[in-house]
Amino acid sequence: MEATRELYWNIGHGAAVLVPMYVVTFAALGLLAYYGYQRLAIYRQGKPVNRTDNRAERVKMLLQNVLLQSKVLKVKAPGFAHGFFFWSFAVLFVGTALVALQADGTDLLFHVRFLTGSFYKIFSLALDLAGLAATLMLAGFAVRRYLVRPAGLESSRDDAIMHGLLFAILITGFLIEGARMAVTELVYQPELAYWSPVGLLVANALSGLGDQALRSLHAGLWWLHFALVAGFICSIPFTKFRHIFTTSANYFLAPLGPKGALVTLDMEGDAESFGAAKLGDLTWKDIFDTDACTKCKRCQDRCPAHGTDKPLSPMKIIDQVGEIARGQAEDNLVETLGKDAVWSCTTCRACQEICPAAVEHVNKVVDVRRNLVLMEGEFPGEEVTTAMGNVEVNGNPLGLAFASRGDWAQDLPVTLMSDCADVDILYFVGCYASFDKRNIKVATAFVKLCAAAGIKVGILGKEEKCCGEPMRKMGNEYLYQTLAAENIAMIKEYGVKKVVTACPHCFNTLAKDYRDLGFDVETEHYTTFLNRLLKEGSLKVTPGAFECTYHDSCYLGRYNDTYEAPRELVQAAGGTIREMDRSQAESFCCGAGGGRIMAEEKLGSRISVKRSQMASATGAGMLVSNCPFCLTMFEDGIKGAELEGLLVPRDIAEILVEKVVA
Incomplete structure (x- = not known):
């Protein structure tokens, strides 16, 4: 006997079955589309931002992160569990689609069946194992959420609905299979039953019920299973199930520019305000992030501020923005998020690096800071106000005279650019290496290493200003751009071909942020620079x-x-x-x-x-x-x-x- 099965066994395949089944299916999909479309109004409360450029690259990121679960797998054990769960459900979805394709398409119209023979055996085994894997992974998620819940993991009605629906769909699926097999394969094709190992176990457990009872059980569970799937589709817009679409879309919408780069504000335009005071000051992508977030708390677990008992949770920042978007759009962002939370962020990017949903946290915090600083003149403390004043007067936050910025280099093999610009590299020293005694030792060491490698080093000395990065991340975009413009003009004036800096903050700023302001000189951090000299044999x-x-x-x-x-x-x-x-x-x-x-x-x-x-x-x-x-x-x-x-x-x-x- 050929290895196959009757796809609508015990249910029938006439209009009495197909019409209500497809009417309900399309109604559920229509409801999903309608309420999904309604959510677009929430996102449109934000400012425009282009996240559809370079579509080929974006589609590549989408496929890589959805199909391969690349970002999810960064979370290690829980990530692998989610990955297996996703792949299992993907197999179940494909299997269901193949059943519909044959039963309601190729067989119905052309009398062509492909779920037969060896292919059917592989198909049956794959679906059984996928269903088992999905059930085990879901059970693990439930244990983690409800029995051994990690600190900070919050559970809501959504989580209960999601777990309950998915469990019900999986369990009824196996019971349907077991009831069918108990009447059919166990009796007529026992050798085929081994290709459905989980179904075989269920079939053996149910086999004592008798033919009629099994048929009644099968039919009732089949329609219940169908109703549960329709309910699952309908629930997507109203629960965290929507992350199936929003998180996937977020991979497509991720920024393609330099990693961690902020938007450079037009400080000379006619804008009446800067930064984000209310929801409408954020971009639509910032609001979309709140729907993509799954509240998994990975960001919170890695946040150094949260880990040292400060009132900042990146997860809650995103959730609070979402609450404003779905409620009172005119609510003040600072009042909702809390000033202490906003000022506690170190912009370390640990939250974004681990986020499996590609949510962008840092730019939201900086935008709120920009409004506090540029519009309210507010800083987290008097010491920051003083440091900002020091930068305005002397070009450094330490308050030391700008004229002494190059004093550390006396008696070292260093050339002042104002004396001679014919150098191999410009060493952008930075504020701490110029004035702080401890860090001057590092600057001295770097210069000596360059000299040992035969590299001629130049510095700007008193002509160098703070790169502006600390000011920018604190929200003072105006001061940052002022400093940047002066540094860029000076470096270009000397015709510098290459800049090396020992400060990662200076490096990131010159190599990325300054590009928006017309800076195009090659910039490198000293670790990669020295490592190359070592490998080349110069050092x-x-x-x-x-x-x-x-x-x-x-x-x-x-x-x-x-x-x-x-x-x-x-x-x-x-x-x-x-x-x-x-x-x-x-x-x-x-x-x-x-x-x-x-x-x-x-x-x-x-x-x-x-x-x-x-x-x-x-x-x-x-x-x-x-x-x-x-x-x-x-x-x-x-x-x-x-x-x-x-x-x-x-x-x-x-x-x-x-x-x-x-």
């Missing part, structure tokens, strides 16, 4: 064994995906790295980003202390970084954690210069 070091742990700075790591070059430099110097639990893309911020380097940390515990404790837990006696902000924070964090003498903070350049072959 030679003699390794000496030591152990350390390495901290991935946010603006070199997550913002610029530079993880290997710094590690290769440490290893070239003879270092063995003991990685912290939170490293590379999951690195824990030092606490200085987002302009927080200028602000006192008054809420919760100190981020730098927690990161220092993570470093100490590795057992290494040295904490290596590549950023002046990080080095400054760790000097304080180690003291705060009472780890002095047990953990020493150092920059990579300081380690390398000790190993240079003369």
Whole structure:
């Protein structure tokens, strides 16, 4: 007997079945489309932004992240569980579509059947295993949500509806299969039953009910199963089920520009306000994000502010924006989000890096800050107000005289650009390496490394200003653009061909943000620059064994995906790295980003202390970084954690210069 089955067994295949079935199906799809369309009015409350350019690349991202679950899998164990659940349901969906295609298409119209023979056996086995995998994964999700719920994971009516509906659909599917098999395959084709292993177990359990009872059970469950599927379709616009569409769409709508780049405001136009004070000041994509968010709390788990008891949860920021969008659009964003939450963000991008829904958190926070600063003249503390004033007067937040910016380089092989612009690279020093005694040692080490490699280094000295990044992330876009314009003009005036900086914040700003303002000079961070010199043989070091742990700075790591070059430099110097639990893309911020380097940390515990404790837990006696902000924070964090003498903070350049072959 041929391996196949009657697709509408015990139900019939006449108009009495097909008409109501397809009427209900199309009605459910119509309801989904109608209420899905209604949600567009919510998104239209935001300002326009173009997220449909370069469609080929966007479609590629969509397919990669939906079909391969690439972003979801970054969440490791829960991500793999979701991935298996998705792929299982995809197999079930394809299987259902094939049944409809044959029963109501090829067989009905052309008497062509393809669900036969070996293909049917594979088809039957695939659907059984997919249904089992989906059930097991869903059970795991339920256990995690309701029995061993992690701290911060919130459950709502939506979650109960979603779990209940999906469980009911899966279980009724297996019961329908078991009832059918108990009457058919167990009796007439027992060898075929093995190709439906889960159905076989159910069939054996039900076989004692008798033929008529099984037929009645099958028919009742078949229509119940159909009603549940129709209910599932109808519920999508009203529950978190909508993320099936919105999260998928968010992969298509993701920004294609430089990673982490902010929108550059037109400060010379006729805009009456800047930043975001109310919902309409955000973009439609910002509002769309609130529907794509699944409240999985991955962002919250990785937020350094939330992890140190500050009143910031990236997840809640998105949820609160969504509540305003669905309720009172004129509500004040700051009042809803809370000033302390807005100012606590370090813009470390850990939330966005891990988000499986491609939600953009940082730009929303910065937009609210822009309104507070540019329209209200408000900062998180007097110390920030003072730092901003220092930048306006002296070009640096430390308040030191701009004329002394190049004093650190006296007696070093460095050329002032005003004296001679014929150099190999312009070293953009940054504020901390120019004025802070601890970071001057790093600048000195870098210059000596360049000299050892035969690289002629130039600096701007007193003509260099703060790159403006801390001011920008704090919301002071006007001051940032003023500083940027002066730096860009000066660098272009000297005809600089290449800029190297030891500060990831300066690097990210010059390499990305300045591009919107007409800057096109090649810019590189010193770790990749020195690593290339080592590989080319221009720079030679003699390794000496030591152990350390390495901290991935946010603006070199997550913002610029530079993880290997710094590690290769440490290893070239003879270092063995003991990685912290939170490293590379999951690195824990030092606490200085987002302009927080200028602000006192008054809420919760100190981020730098927690990161220092993570470093100490590795057992290494040295904490290596590549950023002046990080080095400054760790000097304080180690003291705060009472780890002095047990953990020493150092920059990579300081380690390398000790190993240079003369």
